[in-house]
Amino acid sequence: MKLFISLALLSFLYVGCGNKNASKPTGEPVTLAVNYSEGDSKKFRAQMDLEMEMKVGSQAIPVESTSIFDYTMNVDKDLENGGHLMSFKYDRIQSKSGGVMEMKYDSNVEGSEESLLGMQLAPLVEPVISMKITKNGNTSITGGTEQLPEALKLQVEEAMKSLSSASGFPEGPVDNGDSWQDTLTQQQGGVTVIVDTTYTLLDMSDGVATIEVKGKMKGAMEGTVEGRTKIDIASGWLIEANSKTEAKSGNKSGGVNMKVEMNMSAKDA
Numbered sequence: 001m002k003l004f005i006s007l008a009l010l011s012f013l014y015v016g017c018g019n020k021n022a023s024k025p026t027g028e029p030v031t032l033a034v035n036y037s038e039g040d041s042k043k044f045r046a047q048m049d050l051e052m053e054m055k056v057g058s059q060a061i062p063v064e065s066t067s068i069f070d071y072t073m074n075v076d077k078d079l080e081n082g083g084h085l086m087s088f089k090y091d092r093i094q095s096k097s098g099g100v101m102e103m104k105y106d107s108n109v110e111g112s113e114e115s116l117l118g119m120q121l122a123p124l125v126e127p128v129i130s131m132k133i134t135k136n137g138n139t140s141i142t143g144g145t146e147q148l149p150e151a152l153k154l155q156v157e158e159a160m161k162s163l164s165s166a167s168g169f170p171e172g173p174v175d176n177g178d179s180w181q182d183t184l185t186q187q188q189g190g191v192t193v194i195v196d197t198t199y200t201l202l203d204m205s206d207g208v209a210t211i212e213v214k215g216k217m218k219g220a221m222e223g224t225v226e227g228r229t230k231i232d233i234a235s236g237w238l239i240e241a242n243s244k245t246e247a248k249s250g251n252k253s254g255g256v257n258m259k260v261e262m263n264m265s266a267k268d269a
Contacts, residue, residue: 031173032209036078036133036236038075038077038078040235045069047262048068051259053258068092069090083133085130088128089127089128124152127144127145178200179198180198182196183196191219193219193220194218195217197216198213207232209232210228227244228242240266241262242261244262245258
């Protein structure tokens with residue numbers, strides 16, 4: 001469950017060489033940054049499809065799940081240093097898990113919070129989480145997790161802390177074909193996963209930056225991450241993103257094999 005929540009909480013530094021998939025450089029590099037405006041409001045939908053095999057003794061237990069997270073982000077105040085105070089709230093969470101036992105949860109369906117998935121996910125729906133985001137994308141929680149169960153609160157805060165170790169955008173201007181690297185460290189319950197990632201600006205036509213993501217995972221989980229993200233250059237808002245992660249437990253004696261596909265999209269609230 002810790003891994004599930006980390007992935008759900010729902011993602012830069014040195015400019016590098018070109019990429020064969022990229023459009024021709026424009027000769028006019030752009031600076032990617034968070035340029036939100038006070039009063040902005042965005043609705044997002046993230047869908048995560050998970051295929052996992054867990055080894056318990058001599059048995060391999062398959063697990064499949066599909067989860068959909070609808071949430072809203074509001075820009076409450078612009079800060080003098082260029083950052084913003086924001087609020088975040090889940091509008092709806094739907095999840096279906098299959099395997100040895102099928103489980104379902106839909107926050108819009110009365111009574112489903114009593115299911116096993118509901119007991120784990122329902123507490124995420126109520127609170128409005130306050131956060132601060134800097135111009136380069138660092139995010140920190142400032143409030144709203146107090147009413148969460150202690151175990152879930154710690155997971156949410158640790159996940160946000162780990163994600164904030166990445167700056168979010170390259171330090172300097174980039175053109176088509178430029179790449180930058182970053183390392184993200186995720187810690188949950190004493191388990192550490194490190195992802196070394198290379199980002200490449202593929203295109204910036206029509207005011208939209210298309211970024212390729214390729215990463216290698218090590219630590220408690222070993223594997224790869226690949227995906228693409230589209231960002232509005234003027235504002236820094238996410239337009240859409242997709243990623244595919246394939247990983248296995250770093251413990252060679254057994255553990256977990258998994259494949260995760262995630263798709264995100266945004267629209268005006």
